[in-house]
Structure formats: structure tokens, C-alpha cells
Amino acid sequence: MTAAAPRTPFRTPFRPLFRGGAAAAALALAAAGCADADPPATGEPSTPPSARASDGERVAYRGVSLLLPPGWTSRVVTDSFGSLAGPEEDLVEEEWTVLYPDAPECADVGWTWTENSTGCAHLKVLGPLGLEHGGSGYAPVSIDTLTPGSSYTASGDPAPCPEGVPTLEGETPGPDSWETGDRAAGPWTAGYGVGPTACYDGSTGGFAYFEQRLWILDEPGVLVVDNYGLPDAEDVVASVRPA
Numbered sequence: 001m002t003a004a005a006p007r008t009p010f011r012t013p014f015r016p017l018f019r020g021g022a023a024a025a026a027l028a029l030a031a032a033g034c035a036d037a038d039p040p041a042t043g044e045p046s047t048p049p050s051a052r053a054s055d056g057e058r059v060a061y062r063g064v065s066l067l068l069p070p071g072w073t074s075r076v077v078t079d080s081f082g083s084l085a086g087p088e089e090d091l092v093e094e095e096w097t098v099l100y101p102d103a104p105e106c107a108d109v110g111w112t113w114t115e116n117s118t119g120c121a122h123l124k125v126l127g128p129l130g131l132e133h134g135g136s137g138y139a140p141v142s143i144d145t146l147t148p149g150s151s152y153t154a155s156g157d158p159a160p161c162p163e164g165v166p167t168l169e170g171e172t173p174g175p176d177s178w179e180t181g182d183r184a185a186g187p188w189t190a191g192y193g194v195g196p197t198a199c200y201d202g203s204t205g206g207f208a209y210f211e212q213r214l215w216i217l218d219e220p221g222v223l224v225v226d227n228y229g230l231p232d233a234e235d236v237v238a239s240v241r242p243a
Helices: 021-030 128-133 233-238
Strands: 058-061 064-067 072-081 092-101 123-126 179-185 188-201 206-217 222-226
Touching: 058 092, 064 233, 072 128, 092 128, 123 128, 179 206, 179 233, 222 233
Parallel strands: none
Antiparallel strands: 058 064, 072 092, 092 123, 123 222, 179 188, 188 206, 206 222
């Protein structure tokens, strides 16, 4: 992998993007082979949200711990992972963790691994099953195969765009529009990717793209996904330590 300079969301220009028929046509090609319908989400919170985070509070998950920024909260969620369009007996349960700035709109969210549009800006911290099934059509997520139609989408079809996040305008992004590199994650090196991700824009009834960032820690088997350009996300990943 080649090193990529740190990015500020939406500051690095993409090729212009279209939101009309050209985007839909390109997206249909990118999503070829995916499931026909976006299945229902299944996860249920397994623990209540923690109290408001204080300076220095760490959250443990799968052998690592992450430092919560001041004012952030965490929640542990148990979900059924796999191709949710397939047989129910093929699904496997795994816990994942959501981290978010404490806010009223986050109080009653029904967190699931497949949902991007929750009304609450957050980071997803997922384990091996998130890496194995979080891509387009529930395919694996890999730094080496990131494209606008195959990043973290956790769906058979493009999921609704994250609420409150700007979409990229103009021409459809090409398959090489993602930038990848390495980032420090405590004692580990995380594979890092940033680029346009396909989503469904309910306001227009068509496809659009937003900027997604993700970090993959291969050794502990952890995936961190930021769909909101949260300023604290990079510091959270850099704070990772063995639990």
C-alpha cells in the first residue's frame, strides 16, 4: 500500500459527480451480482448506553481499547451477521460497538450493523464478521478492493445516505477514486481508505455518493467505519491499545 496524506472530509477534490441517470447506470454496474433487495436490519442493543464519557475513558472491544473523546458515549450491540437475504440459519451472531457524541437524537436509535441513516453521527467498530460481510452484497471489506460501489455498505443494494452528510455532486466517480494507505493505531498499523460510497438519496429518488473513511486492523480483526467525517475519528483510531 502507498502512504496517503491525512484527509479532511470533502476538502480533497473528487472528479465531478452526476446524481442523475448516469449515476444510476454506473451504480447498477457496480452492484452487479448483489442481492435484489435491501433486507431488514436485525440487531438489538445488548447493553444500555454508558454514562456521558469523561476525559480518559476507554472502551474495550475484541482485545483492544479505544479512548473516547470528551462527551462521547458507547453502546455494545449484538447482531446477526451474514447475507441477510439468505437463509436465517446461515446467520452468525457477533457483538460490535458504536461510539458517538452524546446528543438527544442518539438516545433512542435502534442500532444495527446494516444501518447508515440513523440521524445520529457515529463510528462503527466491528469485528471479523463485519469485515467478512460488510461490503456490497455482504461481501468482505478489503483495503485492496475499495470502490464507490464496494466499500462498507452492508447491504444488497446501496443503503440510504447518512442523514446530514453532504453528497458529492457531478460526474460518477471512477473505480480508482478511493485513496488508501497506512495509519498508526497504537502498536498496530491500520489499513486506511477514504473515498466516495454509493447511497440512495430519498430526497431525489436516485443514487448519490458520500465520502466514507474506514480503518482495518488486521491483527486484532477490527474495522472502524466513519460515514460522517467526524473530526475526532482519527484520534480515536490512533488511541487504540491492547485491552
